[in-house]
Amino acid sequence: MDFELNDEQRQIRATLAEFAEREIKPFSPKWDKDETFPRHVIEKIGELGFLGVAFPEKYGGGGADSLSQAIVVEGLARYDAGLALACAAHMSLSSGHIAMFAAEDSRARYLPEMITAKKIGAWCLTEPGSGSDAVAMKTRAVRRGDTFAIDGAKMFITNGSVAEVYVVMAITDSGAGRSGVSAFIVERGTPGLGNGRKIEKLGLHSSDTAEVIFENVTVPVHNLIGEVGAGYAQTLKVLEGGRIGIAGWATGIARGAMEDAAAYAKERRQFGQAIADFQAIQWMFADMATRIEASWVLTGRAAALKDAGKPFGREASMAKLFASETAMWATTKAVQIHGGYGYVTDFPVERYMRDAKLAEIGEGTSEVQRMIIAKSLLRDGYLPA
Numbered sequence: 001m002d003f004e005l006n007d008e009q010r011q012i013r014a015t016l017a018e019f020a021e022r023e024i025k026p027f028s029p030k031w032d033k034d035e036t037f038p039r040h041v042i043e044k045i046g047e048l049g050f051l052g053v054a055f056p057e058k059y060g061g062g063g064a065d066s067l068s069q070a071i072v073v074e075g076l077a078r079y080d081a082g083l084a085l086a087c088a089a090h091m092s093l094s095s096g097h098i099a100m101f102a103a104e105d106s107r108a109r110y111l112p113e114m115i116t117a118k119k120i121g122a123w124c125l126t127e128p129g130s131g132s133d134a135v136a137m138k139t140r141a142v143r144r145g146d147t148f149a150i151d152g153a154k155m156f157i158t159n160g161s162v163a164e165v166y167v168v169m170a171i172t173d174s175g176a177g178r179s180g181v182s183a184f185i186v187e188r189g190t191p192g193l194g195n196g197r198k199i200e201k202l203g204l205h206s207s208d209t210a211e212v213i214f215e216n217v218t219v220p221v222h223n224l225i226g227e228v229g230a231g232y233a234q235t236l237k238v239l240e241g242g243r244i245g246i247a248g249w250a251t252g253i254a255r256g257a258m259e260d261a262a263a264y265a266k267e268r269r270q271f272g273q274a275i276a277d278f279q280a281i282q283w284m285f286a287d288m289a290t291r292i293e294a295s296w297v298l299t300g301r302a303a304a305l306k307d308a309g310k311p312f313g314r315e316a317s318m319a320k321l322f323a324s325e326t327a328m329w330a331t332t333k334a335v336q337i338h339g340g341y342g343y344v345t346d347f348p349v350e351r352y353m354r355d356a357k358l359a360e361i362g363e364g365t366s367e368v369q370r371m372i373i374a375k376s377l378l379r380d381g382y383l384p385a
Helices: 007-023 028-034 039-047 066-077 081-101 104-115 231-267 279-307 313-343 349-360 366-380
Strands: 121-124 140-144 147-158 165-171 181-187 193-198 209-220
Touching (some): 007 039, 028 081, 039 081, 066 081, 066 231, 066 279, 081 121, 081 165, 081 181, 081 349, 121 147, 147 165, 165 209, 181 209, 181 231, 231 313, 231 349, 279 313, 313 349, 313 366
Antiparallel strands (some): 140 147, 147 209, 165 181
16 A cells, blocks of 8 residues: 555645635634534635545546545544535535436536535435434335335434435335335425424534425435435445545544644643643653554555455444544543643634544444444454455
8 A cells, every 4th residue: 555645635635725724724713603604615615626526527526536535524624623524424425425326317417516516415314213223214205106205304414404415315115124225316495305403513513414304305216316225235335435534534633633732732831841841741642643643544545445446344444433533532632731721712622622522423433333343354354455
């Protein structure tokens, strides 16, 4: 595995950092305080091509690789994890699902506007009573001639109240288990599609999270993604790829916390010297840097396997598990380094810590990742990629 970024990837990282310093960093505290969804910034990110970096050029994408997409998510999360999560869900889940499994006419219809953020996407899987156990969903889609009628409710949907394009998983055959789940495209404005409450969260205040309600939402048959009953298998593949993005996202949060803590530690003086000179503080930074670097290497390995067309599910789960727990650990240490100032809103590290917690929950909890890794290990044995 080549651990060096290529010229294109370095350019993506540098350009994105310059943009984020100017367009994101100065405004993140207010977005967090006011719970503002910065759609205008996401539209700028789309116009610059970052949302489509890994999508085919024929739809307006950049034709780059999965690691390039992870670089985008990591670079955004370093400055604002809520905005980065909105972009990750838009790219990896909703746009990604359409790109991988929809018919060509649907790809041509939706992807160009989604890649440029003219239309924002949401991916609707989780329900009030079903999270990790996706087959327990209650949302139903019933065939009626040349249409499907969808009824149900989805919970904790990123971009749920701001999206124009929804990818929705629903049961089409209640007796078929995993083979009874199908996926559909539903557009904003379709009669019966609406929102319940906006979800108030511990962190990620710049990310829109809402209930999505379906009351006899009727869509044409051609809005079915792939075949009837293929939705569960599609979901697993989408989540595998999405976990690479979330690993990058978590790594970006951890990096932001470490960099901000390092700047503070070099300025803050106690007992006549900068606290960065104390061994106890230095060891925190050594451990942070090591875990962050390991998180990024795991993320890169999973991305490389995906782009090579090789199985990458276990590696994606490893990256997501390690990076998410690193983010929670590193942000907690960053708060500790700041002392009392880390517990107040004068510095961003308390926001990083609040934001990081979702990394251990979303797109498969840490417990689910451990299940996936263990089952793969016990079934296939262990041989490093």
